[in-house]
Amino acid sequence: MGKLLGIDYGEKRIGIAISDEQQNYVFPGETIENSSSTFKEIKDIVEKENIELIIVGFPVNMKGQESAQSEKTKKFAQAIQDRTKISVKLEDERLTSQLAKRLLKTVPGKKKQKGNIDRQSAVLILESYMEKNRK
Template sequence: MGRIIALDYGMKRTGIAVTDELQIIASGLTTVDTRTLLDYLKEYFSKNEVDTIVVGEPKQMDNTPSESEALITPFLEKMANVFPHIPVEREDERFTSKMAFQTMIDSGLGKQKRRNKGLVDEISATLILQSYLNRK
């Protein structure tokens, strides 16, 4: 069984989380510059078996797509061409950034570390992945 990888796609940075081989535990992996995301994924997939890619789906409170969905759609098309054998699923990502920030506070991280937007993105990807696992 391969891993499931989750992406919190952003204009500048993308947070990445991954499961263990048994697809039970979601853990933050890293944050990468979005411009290099496909290259990072190619390298990661060459070394790890991945069954599914979960991409956060930003929605408004009324369930309509948020503005950032316009950035994600072209990336999803590129990804489908580069990795046609790996299914892509979407997971609602509403409030994940706020929950990630609260998680940082609750875990006792100081103000300096809470300013690390990359860490927020990585935690957000982990929350997206955990939500997907819970739903699955």
């Protein structure tokens, strides 16, 4: 086993989460501003953390249908795979942002920062993938 990288892709910000080596726990990472340096930043994280698989949240509607954002996410995931040479899988991310907002309401302090929602969404996406793929 090895570490997994969870990504909540957004047009403005990208939330990051990383699992431990045994894939038992997920830790929030940073929030990356979506810019011209995005792929370099992700590649740096992959190399620094020795990531073996990348999980990108895949937006579909409540009926499971794809949208314009789904297509952008597919292109983003493919670009990450091409640049890092690490396999990328898509994980249904329905309701993760809403759940992340609810979870952060229970945390004291600066809970309304948008980056926190992106990171927490990445955690939920990665936890969902790990739960479905437990051996």
